[in-house]
Amino acid sequence: xxxxxxxxxxxxxxxxxxxxxxxxxxxxxxxxxxxxxxxxxxxxxxxxxxxxxxxxxxxxxxxxxxxxxxxxxxxxxxxxxxxxxxxxxxxxxxxxxxxxxxxxxxxxxxxxxxxxxxxxxxxxxxxxxxxxxxxxxxxxxxxxxxxxxxxxxxxxxxxxxxxxxxxxxxxxxxxxxxxxxxxxxxxxxxxxxxxxxxxxxxxxxxxxxxxxxxxxxxxxxxxxxxxxxxxxxxxxxxxxxxxxxxxxxxxxxxxxxxxxxxxxxxxxxxxxxxxxxxxxxxxxxxxxxxxxxx
Amino acid sequence: xxxxxxxxxxxxxxxxxxxxxxxxxxxxxxxxxxxxxxxxxxxxxxxxxxxxxxxxxxxxxxxxxxxxxxxxxxxxxxxxxxxxxxxxxxxxxxxxxxxxxxxxxxxxxxxxxxxxxxxxxxxxxxxxxxx
Numbered sequence: 177x178x179x180x181x182x183x184x185x186x187x188x189x190x191x192x193x194x195x196x197x198x199x200x201x202x203x204x205x206x207x208x209x210x211x212x213x214x215x216x217x218x219x220x221x222x223x224x225x226x227x228x229x230x231x232x233x234x235x236x237x238x239x240x241x242x243x244x245x246x247x248x249x250x251x252x253x254x255x256x257x258x259x260x261x262x263x264x265x266x267x268x269x270x271x272x273x274x275x276x277x278x279x280x281x282x283x284x285x286x287x288x289x290x291x292x293x294x295x296x297x298x299x300x301x302x303x304x305x306x307x308x309x310x311x312x313x314x315x316x317x318x319x320x321x322x323x324x325x326x327x328x329x330x331x332x333x334x335x336x337x338x339x340x341x342x343x344x345x346x347x348x349x350x351x352x353x354x355x356x357x358x359x360x361x362x363x364x365x366x367x368x369x370x371x372x373x374x375x376x377x378x379x380x381x382x383x384x385x386x387x388x389x390x391x392x393x394x395x396x397x398x399x400x401x402x403x404x405x406x407x408x409x410x411x412x413x414x415x416x417x418x419x420x421x422x423x424x425x426x427x428x429x430x431x432x433x434x435x436x437x438x439x440x441x442x443x444x445x446x447x448x449x450x451x452x453x454x455x456x457x458x459x460x461x462x463x464x465x466x467x468x469x470x
Numbered sequence: 471x472x473x474x475x476x477x478x479x480x481x482x483x484x485x486x487x488x489x490x491x492x493x494x495x496x497x498x499x500x501x502x503x504x505x506x507x508x509x510x511x512x513x514x515x516x517x518x519x520x521x522x523x524x525x526x527x528x529x530x531x532x533x534x535x536x537x538x539x540x541x542x543x544x545x546x547x548x549x550x551x552x553x554x555x556x557x558x559x560x561x562x563x564x565x566x567x568x569x570x571x572x573x574x575x576x577x578x579x580x581x582x583x584x585x586x587x588x589x590x591x592x593x594x595x596x597x598x599x600x601x
Contacts, residue, residue: 456480
């Protein structure tokens with residue numbers, strides 16, 4: 177197997193006495209799209225800041241392209257395209273100034289590609305960033321993050337507060353980035369429907385811990401919703417290993433479940449119940465069930 | 471090729487693509503020998519991960535529904551699916567069981583279902599009536 181693009185091991189970060197990241201481990205292989213999901217304040221941005229070398233690991237290790245991003249910032253950052261939620265952009269600049277400024281930083285800057293994106297995003301090169309709409313400013317940020325064809329694209333809540341058309345541009349950019357000879361993407365979002373569309377790996381973060389980090393397909397296949405029919409009415413839901421959430425009453429109870437279908441059948445049988453219905457869950461439902469149960 | 475993806479239900483996206491391609495072929499909107507869109511194009515149109523589209527194409531290829539040609543792209547198979555007749559009947563039996571169970575719940579009789587199947591088949595063969 178190739179060397180991972182990002183390898184984080186047992187990362188711990190505390191701010192004062194608050195543990196923002198608690199023993200976090202994560203591996204991202206080349207050519208994959210890792211979707212980082214979690215509630216606000218779960219630790220997504222803190223994790224991303226470690227990848228960019230903006231924060232130093234207090235415990236554990238962070239390696240990006242096999243290097244330490246804190247001690248080797250130019251080696252790492254020259255290969256990363258980064259767009260943050262509020263685009264910490266020099267808003268006094270005009271679009272063409274921002275492009276010239278960014279081009280100077282990156283030897284791999286592709287002028288032709290930049291012009292193509294400019295046209296595609298319908299950006300006015302003479303417009304001042306501070307005078308542009310939030311959506312257009314994000315597109316400008318995306319342009320300079322992509323135009324040097326970085327090996328790794330890092331997007332921190334890129335579509336937060338943007339209209340659906342800009343969001344589609346951003347998702348399109350993610351897709352093109354990996355369709356372009358297997359580049360890699362790390363993006364955080366609380367819009368799970370978007371993550372479900374474009375990610376092939378996901379990590380669910382809660383209170384600084386990683387609840388799940390796996391293939392999206394594997395995660396989807398290992399979660400289901402089922403309805404159990406009991407012979408006698410129950411006053412409360414039974415204990416069943418792997419169950420996440422319960423609802424129902426009397427003889428019929430519905431649960432969300434993490435595990436494989438056969439173990440559920442066996443567990444239900446032991447409780448004297450029959451599985452009368454089962455269905456897959458959307459990523460959003462999985463997230464709610466996992467976070468609710470944790 | 472008209473495909474719609476939804477994230478609302480639990481069906482994995484690759485499977486949604488597989489099922490809809492099968493439907494498009496069954497209803498004659500994709501014909502044998504027709505070229506499928508390249509993975510990258512379909513991924514961009516649907517805004518889904520190219521690996522997901524690739525997986526859907528792989529499934530379709532394994533089932534013999536599409537054929538990949540070495541030099542060019544992916545095409546709808548000339549020969550039709552390579553599933554054995556028994557396998558086909560098994561899949562259909564499962565579907566019919568589900569249909570019958572649901573119909574019973576809705577108190578719709580067998581004759582009515584048969585009539586509905588004929589109607590739908592007529593539409594599929596002759597296209598939607600123009601209004």
